[in-house]
Amino acid sequence: MAEPAPFEDREARDATHRRLRPVERLLITGGGALGVLSLLVGGLGLQQGGAFYVLAFGDPAAVSGTAVAALLAAGLALAVAAFAGLAIAPWSRPLAGAVLGVVSSLVAWRLLGTLDGGDGAGAGASAADRTGLAFWCQAIAAWLLAWGTVEQLAATEIRPGLRGGKLLRGVLGLLIPLLFGVWLLLLWEFATRGFGVPQVLLPAPSMIAERIASSTSILWADFRQTFLKAVLIGYAIGCGAGFVVAILIDRSPFLKRGLLPVGNLVSALPIVGVAPIMVMWFGFDWPSKAAVVVVMTFFPMLVNTVSGLAAASAMQRDLMRTYAASYTQDLFKLRLPEALPFIFNALKINSTLALIGAIVAEFFGTPTVGMGFRISTEVGRMNVDMVWAEIAVAAVAGSAFYALLALLERGATFWHPSVRRGAR
Numbered sequence: 083m084a085e086p087a088p089f090e091d092r093e094a095r096d097a098t099h100r101r102l103r104p105v106e107r108l109l110i111t112g113g114g115a116l117g118v119l120s121l122l123v124g125g126l127g128l129q130q131g132g133a134f135y136v137l138a139f140g141d142p143a144a145v146s147g148t149a150v151a152a153l154l155a156a157g158l159a160l161a162v163a164a165f166a167g168l169a170i171a172p173w174s175r176p177l178a179g180a181v182l183g184v185v186s187s188l189v190a191w192r193l194l195g196t197l198d199g200g201d202g203a204g205a206g207a208s209a210a211d212r213t214g215l216a217f218w219c220q221a222i223a224a225w226l227l228a229w230g231t232v233e234q235l236a237a238t239e240i241r242p243g244l245r246g247g248k249l250l251r252g253v254l255g256l257l258i259p260l261l262f263g264v265w266l267l268l269l270w271e272f273a274t275r276g277f278g279v280p281q282v283l284l285p286a287p288s289m290i291a292e293r294i295a296s297s298t299s300i301l302w303a304d305f306r307q308t309f310l311k312a313v314l315i316g317y318a319i320g321c322g323a324g325f326v327v328a329i330l331i332d333r334s335p336f337l338k339r340g341l342l343p344v345g346n347l348v349s350a351l352p353i354v355g356v357a358p359i360m361v362m363w364f365g366f367d368w369p370s371k372a373a374v375v376v377v378m379t380f381f382p383m384l385v386n387t388v389s390g391l392a393a394a395s396a397m398q399r400d401l402m403r404t405y406a407a408s409y410t411q412d413l414f415k416l417r418l419p420e421a422l423p424f425i426f427n428a429l430k431i432n433s434t435l436a437l438i439g440a441i442v443a444e445f446f447g448t449p450t451v452g453m454g455f456r457i458s459t460e461v462g463r464m465n466v467d468m469v470w471a472e473i474a475v476a477a478v479a480g481s482a483f484y485a486l487l488a489l490l491e492r493g494a495t496f497w498h499p500s501v502r503r504g505a506r
Contacts, residue, residue: 102171106237109230110171110182114164116223120157120216124150127216139214149196153216156189160223167227171234179234183261186227190268193221197275209275221272228265232258285467290474293467300456301475308453309479311368312440316375321432323376324383325425329413331384332391342388349381357443366447374443379432386428390421419497426491433483437476 102110127138128150135142139150163185171178196217197209235258240250267287273279274286281289294301331337357374364370394417402412444454453472460468 106233110167113223113226114161116219117157117160120219124216140212175234175238179231182227183231186224189224213276289467290470293471304453307451312371313436316372317436320376320379321383324380328387345381357446361447371440371443374439375436378435378439383428386424390424394420437480
């Protein structure tokens, strides 16, 4: 018996209706139409010259004949890729996605070369002088085809029981958001450099990357001060204290009725009001920032854990009483396992709250190091690329922290229906 194909399309399950969804057809058709439009605009610019040339390609002194030929070839490639994608997608979504993705990536690389002036023409010209209507048509077309790539991959299903299917699902799960994020950065790069946006308003991602590469020692010192000290220590204390107090509240109806309303009130306190008080109590170094993190993470953990401990059904509790289980046995064998999804939910929420709280707290007093300190000082110096570099480091750290907690949750709550559904 032949081995089943690794990919199975949702629409291909019905052999009589193998049609693209309207949004997919619109994306691919729109990308091809813009590729054809760039060819028409480019041909008109070459034929008429003068103002038509400037409209199509930009400043003649900044654009060489090689760059013009490359733009025309890219427009043709976009049109052909769109036609091929429309023809292939009903039969093989992964192959259609590969064609669209490869062509859109090559065109994006060519457009970046146009912005950089890689052919050597117009050495003193700006990137905005090298962009015309043909450039922008191709930029939008490549983005639409890349979006079509993501749609094709997202609509691809892997046959249940296939050997290596779990690995393929994991690869698709990483590839789809990666492609989407990379193309957002490319659009950002095209827009800021192509329209000549001032650096103090919005620097290009390439400038931010250069700043990160040249300021690794400063960024590491800020990361260590804010994340490794204030965030992690405050997070551990706040979440741990919230969990312990939730266990105590579970044993005392008085605390449940008296402390929880107070906890909800305190959790609504604004961080800009709490941070200066913590700085006055604990000083200007990282302990005051950790104290702010403790305040921000304590009550989400408390409320979620108390709710999770009450999640066990009446039938489950009656079964434990039938077995003459003690409170400790009931807690560790029934109620805490049932509360794990609630606890991990609080841990994931607190992973973002902790980082936000520590950075904001550093605006109200800190030594000459820290992410919040660097952001506030560099904004005053108009070094916006350094500000974005700090934001990028914070985003990567927060995302990695959240992803680690999500992996731990999948391992600890493998029995939960939501995890089992995601694994199929």
